[in-house]
Amino acid sequence: MFNAQNTKGFTQDQLDLMNEALNALIAAGWDEDNASDKINNNWVDGATIEDLVK
Structure with a gap:
């Protein structure tokens, strides 16, 4: 998961978006x-979730 400890310079909203995309990819078998x-x-x-998972 993306968080403030393993990333740098992202807002909480951006981290939430990245984690939502991560969960979508994991659910798809990644x-x-x-x-x-x-x-x-x-x-x-x-970026949107669609951008991140394409």
């Missing part, structure tokens, strides 16, 4: 490490 990498790679300021 393992947590690969899902986290995908979210990191897709991150842009203003």
Whole structure:
């Protein structure tokens, strides 16, 4: 999970969005490490869940 201790410079709202996307990917069968990498790679300021899981 994304949190203030393992990330830097994200707001709580951004962390919540990233964790929502992470949960969606895990529910779709992704393992947590690969899902986290995908979210990191897709991150842009203003991203939506759809942006992060595409």
